[in-house]
Structure formats: structure tokens, C-alpha cells
Amino acid sequence: MVTMPKTAMIYSPIYLQHNPGLHHPESPNRLKAIINGVEKAGLLKIKNCVMVDPRKATLEEIEAVHDSSYIKMIKKICEHSGGAVDSDTILSSKSYEAAVLAAGGMLGACESILSGKFSNAFAFVRPPGHHVGFDGRALGASSQGFCVFNNVAIAAINLMKKHGLKRIMILDIDAHHGNGTQEIFNRTPNVLYVSIHQDGKTLYPGTGFIDEIGEGEGEGSKVNIPLPPFSGDDIHLKVINQIVVPIAKDFKPEIILISAGFDAHHMDPVASLRLSSFEYIKTFEITLSLASNLCSGKLAATLEGGYSLETLSKLVPAIIGKMAGIFIPITDKQPASPPDVIKQADEVINQVKNTLSPYWKTWT
Numbered sequence: 581m582v583t584m585p586k587t588a589m590i591y592s593p594i595y596l597q598h599n600p601g602l603h604h605p606e607s608p609n610r611l612k613a614i615i616n617g618v619e620k621a622g623l624l625k626i627k628n629c630v631m632v633d634p635r636k637a638t639l640e641e642i643e644a645v646h647d648s649s650y651i652k653m654i655k656k657i658c659e660h661s662g663g664a665v666d667s668d669t670i671l672s673s674k675s676y677e678a679a680v681l682a683a684g685g686m687l688g689a690c691e692s693i694l695s696g697k698f699s700n701a702f703a704f705v706r707p708p709g710h711h712v713g714f715d716g717r718a719l720g721a722s723s724q725g726f727c728v729f730n731n732v733a734i735a736a737i738n739l740m741k742k743h744g745l746k747r748i749m750i751l752d753i754d755a756h757h758g759n760g761t762q763e764i765f766n767r768t769p770n771v772l773y774v775s776i777h778q779d780g781k782t783l784y785p786g787t788g789f790i791d792e793i794g795e796g797e798g799e800g801s802k803v804n805i806p807l808p809p810f811s812g813d814d815i816h817l818k819v820i821n822q823i824v825v826p827i828a829k830d831f832k833p834e835i836i837l838i839s840a841g842f843d844a845h846h847m848d849p850v851a852s853l854r855l856s857s858f859e860y861i862k863t864f865e866i867t868l869s870l871a872s873n874l875c876s877g878k879l880a881a882t883l884e885g886g887y888s889l890e891t892l893s894k895l896v897p898a899i900i901g902k903m904a905g906i907f908i909p910i911t912d913k914q915p916a917s918p919p920d921v922i923k924q925a926d927e928v929i930n931q932v933k934n935t936l937s938p939y940w941k942t943w944t
Contacts, residue, residue, distance in 0.1 A: 581846035583888065586621070586628045586629075586630065586693055586698050586699050586904070587628060587629050587630070587696075587698060587699065587700055587903045587904040588630055588689060588693075588698040588700075588702070588706060589618065589619060589623070589629065589630065589631050589632065589701070589702055589900060589902060590629075590631075590632050590633075590634050590644055590685040590686075590688060590689050590701060590702070590703040590704060590705065591615065591631055591632075591634070591685075591704040591705075592633055592634050592681055592685070592908070594674065594677060594678050594681055595608075595678050595682065595704070595705060595706045596608040596611060597672070597674035597675075597678055598671075598672060598674060598675045598679070598686040598706055598707050598728075599672040599674070599675075599677035599797070600605060600669075600671070600726070601670055601672075602671035604670060604726075604772060605726070605849070605850060606706065606707065606708070606726040606885075606887075606888045609889055610706065610886065610887065610889065610892055611704060613889040613890075613892045613893040614883075614892050614893065614896045614897075615703055615704070615896040616893055617675075617892065617894055617895070617896060618897050618900065619895035620893075621897035621898075621900075621901065621908050622905050623897060623900055623901070623904075623906075624907075625857075626904065626906060628700070628904050628905070628906075629904050629906075630676070632687055632688070632689075632701075632821070632920065634681045634682075634684045634705070635681075635684045635685075635687065635688045635702070636680050636681055636684045637680050637681075637683035637684035637687055637729075637734060639651070639839075640825070641683065641684075641687060641737075642680070642683055642729055642734060644734065644737045644741060645714070645729075645730055645733050645734050646712070646715065646729060646730070646768050646911060647714055647732040648718050650714075650811065651729075651735075652783040653665075653944055654671065654675075654676055654679065654728060654729075655676045657671050657673070657675075657676075658671050658672070658673055658675050658676035658677075659673075659676075661673050662675060665724055665728075666717070666722075666723040666724055666795050667714070667722075667723055667809065668723035668724065668726055668776065669723060669724040669725070669726055669727065669728070670703050670730070671689050671924055675707065675728065676728075677806050678706065678707060679707055679728040679729045679731075681705070682703075682705035682706060682707060682708075682709065682729065683709070683731050683734045683735075683919035684727070685703040685704075685705040685731070686703045686705065686732060686734065686837075686879070686882045687734060687735050687737040687738055688703075688724060688733040688879065689701035689702075689735070689837065690735045690738070690880050690881040692740055693835070693878050693880055694743055694835075697735075699877045699878075700877060700878070700879040700880065700881075700903050701829060701879075701880045701881070702840070702869070702880075702881045702883075702896075702900060702903065703731070703880065703882040703883065704881075704883055704896075704897070705882055705883055706728060706883065707726060707728040707729075707770070708726060708731070708841075708883065708884045708885060709727045709728065709729055709730040709732060709733070709734075709758075709760070709784060709882070709884070710727065710730060710731075710732060710733075710754060710756075710760055710761045710841075710884050711723075711724050711725035711726070711727040711756070711757065711758065711759055711760045711762060712724050712727040712728065712729060712730045712756035712760040713730070713760040713763035714758070714763065714764065714928020718759040718760040718762070718763040718764075718785075718787075718814065719759040719760075719762065719763050719785070719787045719841065720786075720787070721759050721784070721785035721786065721787065721878075722784070722785070722786075723784075723785075724760075725756065725785060726885075727752065727760065727782060728765060729837060729881050730760050730761060730905045731762050732750055732758075732761060732837050732839050732882050733738050733760070733764045733765065735880070735882070736748045736750060736765070736771055736837060737764075739835065740770060740771075743773070745770075745834045746770050746834065747770060747772070747831060747832060747833045747834050747893045748771050748772070748834065748835055748837065748842045749769060749771075749772045749774070749828055749831060749833035749835070749836045749837065749838060750765075750771060750772070750773045750774070750832060750836075750837045750838075750839060751774050751776075751824065751837070751838050751839070751867060752773070752774065752775040752776070752777070752838075752841070752884075753776055753838065753839065753840060753841060753844065753860075753863060753883045754775075754777060754839055754840075754843060754844070754884045754886075755775055755777055755778050755783065755841060755843040755844040755848070755850070755851035755853050755885065756778070756783060756784055756785060756816065756841065756843070756851065756885060757775050757777040757780055757785060757787050757788025757804065757806070758773070758775055758777075758788075758839055758884075759785045759787040759788065759846055760771055761839065762775070762787070762788070762792065762802055762804075763777075763800075765792065765794075765802070766795050766796075766797065766933060767795050767796040767797055767798040768797070768798045768801070768932045769794075769797045769798050769800075769801050769840030769924040770829045771798075771801065772801050772803070772827065772833065773794075773801065773802045774803040774805075774823070774824055774827065774828075775788055775803070775804050775805065776795065776805045776807065776816065776819055776820075776844075776845070777804075777805070777806060777807065777826075777844075778806070778807055778808075778809060778811075778851050778852060778853050779806040779807060779808055779809070780806055781806075782808075782809050782852065783809075783851055783852070786822070788804040788805055788806055789804060789806055790805075790806065790932055790935055791930065792804050792934060792937070793935060793936065795846070799939070800936060800938070800939025800940070801939070803823065803827060803903075803932065803936060804932075805928060805929070805932055806821060806928060807819070807853065807925055807928065808915060808921050808922045808924040808925055808928070809850060809852035809853065809921075810853070810854055810915075810918055811853050811917055811921055811925055811929075812846075812853075812854040812855065812856070812914070812915050813854075813855060813857075813858065813859035813862075813914055813917075813923075814857075814916075814917055814922070815857050815917050815921070815922060815925040816844075816853075816855055816859050817835055817859060817862060818925070818926075818929065818930070819925075819929060820862075820866055821866075821933055822862055822929055822933070823865075823929065823933070824830055824866075824896075825870065826875065826940070826942035826943070827936075827940055827942060829870070829874065829942070830940050830941055830942045832874055832875075833874055833875055834875050834878070834924055835875055835878040835880070836867060836870065836871045836874075836875065836879045836880075837879075837880055837881070837882070838867065838880070838881035838882070839881075839882060839884045840881040840882060840883055840884060840886075840897070840899075840923065841883075841884035841885035841886055842860065842885065842886025842888070842891060842895060843885040843886045843887055844904060845857065845860070845886070845888060845891045845895070846913065846915050847888040847890065847891050848886065848888045848891065849879075849887055849888065850885070850887050854894070854914060854915040856912045856914040856915070857894065857895045857898065857910050857912040858910075858912060858914065860895055860899065861898055861899060861902055861910070863893075864881075864899050864902050864903065865902055867879065868902065868903065877913060879903075881899075883901075892909055895910065900911045931944050
């Protein structure tokens with residue numbers, strides 16, 4: 581008898597109380613759409629899908645990543661009824677509480693996997709985190725890009741410091757480069773950070789170029805694949821198969837963490853990539869297979885961007901189904917990548933391989 585994977589979905593209504601204001605893209609409606617989709621798909625009635633309350637991250641766990649003065653600044657703004665950290669990142673009175681739970685949501689997701697309670701997990705958290713570095717804006721970016729605490733980085737540091745893991749892979753599939761995550765782990769060889777994103781010359785935060793491969797001991801463990809605008813499924817799948825899979829097999833992670841942004845979808849209003857829902861599901865399918873073969877299935881995803889409510893309501897439940905071994909049907913268009921974009925993307929893939937070949941035996 582085949583044992584079905586047990587999947588945790590981490591969520592709290594407190595996440596909805598982080599309110600950047602009317603018309604802000606990072607709206608509470610994003611999570612409402614996901615939860616409504618999960619309920620509509622019947623996932624809460626399935627034994628191997630479980631909704632789990634997040635725990636709070638401790639101050640010590642957050643300070644392991646972020647400067648204490650930055651944390652105090654965020655808390656103070658919220659205590660004074662909210663306000664702007666920068667032009668993009670707006671806090672309300674409950675944002676600090678939500679952010680502590682967002683960090684704790686991913687921490688708890690990883691802990692529940694390590695304990696064997698769940699095979700994998702998806703943390704439905706907000707505010708998102710991958711643009712935040714040590715003390716806010718990272719790598720010279722113009723803003724924090726809607727983010728407060730770096731949830732995936734806090735989880736990764738905790739896995740290393742408290743649980744003794746030595747090889748953690750972070751796959752970032754948001755349309756925007758995770759400049760904060762890269763800054764935090766730039767000198768850390770224990771964290772393989774792989775980001776597939778729209779070219780920083782055409783999109784915030786203006787980072788994540790091919791030659792950004794890490795520094796010092798971390799050199800070679802940061803992998804950036806900046807795709808030209810209008811890249812579609814065919815290009816993305818080629819990146820997964822030719823770069824992500826070989827490097828993961830070479831690295832042999834003890835757990836895989838996913839910064840799951842859904843703004844590379846063709847319906848998203850913020851970026852200019854053209855992925856379909858099918859490619860997102862395929863990406864999770866391949867990554868789940870990698871986790872199964874390399875680290876006993878240990879995989880945790882955390883929500884980053886994605887601003888099409890219709891897409892979120894249908895795609896995220898289908899991905900949860902894939903994680904739990906349940907088929908949830910979905911329909912979508914598959915826009916083709918223009919020929920000139922395919923040519924540009926092939927050049928990017930070759931440049932990434934050439935740049936990283938000294939560090940990975942898969943290309944030597």
C-alpha cells in the first residue's frame with residue numbers, strides 16, 4: 581500500500597490584518613482568494629491535507645537574520661497606528677503581529693516536516709519576505725518591495741542553527757529577484773539559493789544578474805537566472821531541467837524551501853513573464869520529485885508575490901493537491917514565448933552554465 585504524503589497548510593486570519601491600504605497590490609484579498617479556493621476544491625475535507633495554525637517567531641529567531649534596530653523600527657511604526665517604511669511597503673497597526681506570525685508560519689512548517697508530522701507544507705503567509713535583507717532594503721534596491729521579515733531566510737537560519745542542517749536549497753520562483761535572501765546568504769555555502777526571475781534590467785529590484793554568484797565562501801552557491809520579459813512555459817521548463825535539477829542533484833540538499841511567488845503567471849498585473857498554471861504545477865512536481873529522491877520528501881513553500889486573485893484562487897489549490905498526491909483539475913491558456921525571446925533565454929541559460937561551471941561538477 582502506497583502512503584500518501586501528508587501536507588500542512590499554515591494559515592491564520594491575523595495575516596489578513598496586515599493592511600497596506602486600498603488599491604495596494606499586496607492586499608489581504610490575496611489570501612482570501614487562496615483560502616476560498618482551498619475550501620472550494622474540498623482540500624479541507626481530505627485527511628492528508630491539514631490546516632495548521634502558525635506559531636509566533638521569537639525575537640531571537642528574527643534577530644538571527646535582521647538587525648535589532650530594524651525590528652524595533654517596524655514595531656514602533658505599527659505601535660503608532662502604522663505608516664510607510666518606504667513608497668512600496670506600508671504598515672498598519674497589526675502588521676508587526678502578522679509579520680511575526682508569518683516568520684513563525686514558515687518556521688513551524690519546517691519544524692513539522694523535520695519531526696515527521698508532515699511530509700511537506702505550504703505556509704500561506706503575509707506579509708511576504710524575500711526582498712528584505714539584514715536591515716531592510718537589500719543590495720541597493722529602491723524599496724523593500726512589500727516585505728517586512730524574510731520568512732524563508734529566518735526558517736533557513738533556524739534549520740542550520742537549531743537543527744544542525746548543513747545543506748539547504750532555496751528555490752525562488754517569484755517574478756522578482758529575492759535580493760534580500762541573496763544578501764543574507766551571499767557568503768554562506770550551506771545555502772544554495774536559486775532564483776528564476778524576470779531580468780532586473782526590466783523589473784524591480786534591479787538585481788539578480790548572472791554574475792551574482794555569491795561572495796567569499798558562498799561563491800558559486802548563488803544561482804541567478806534572469807529571464808527576458810514574455811518568457812513562457814517552454815523557457816521556464818528548460819531552466820528547471822537544465823539548471824535547477826542538475827545543481828540540486830549535485831548539492832544534495834537536506835531540505836528544499838520554495839519562495840513561491842505567482843507573479844510570473846501570464847495574468848499577473850505586476851510583471852511581464854508568461855507562465856501558465858500548468859508550468860507552475862510542473863515546477864512543483866519536479867521539485868517534489870527532487871525532494872523525494874534527495875531529502876526524503878522534505879519540502880516547505882512560503883507565499884511571496886502573485887497579484888491575480890483569479891489565478892491564486894485556482895492555482896494554489898492545484899499545487900496543494902500536487903503536494904498531497906491529489907489531482908485537482910485546472911484550465912489555463914499557455915502563451916507562447918516569441919522566437920526572439922527564446923533566443924535571448926537560451927543565451928542566458930548558456931551564460932549561467934558557463935559562469936557556474938567552475939563550481940559544479942554537473943557542467944565540468
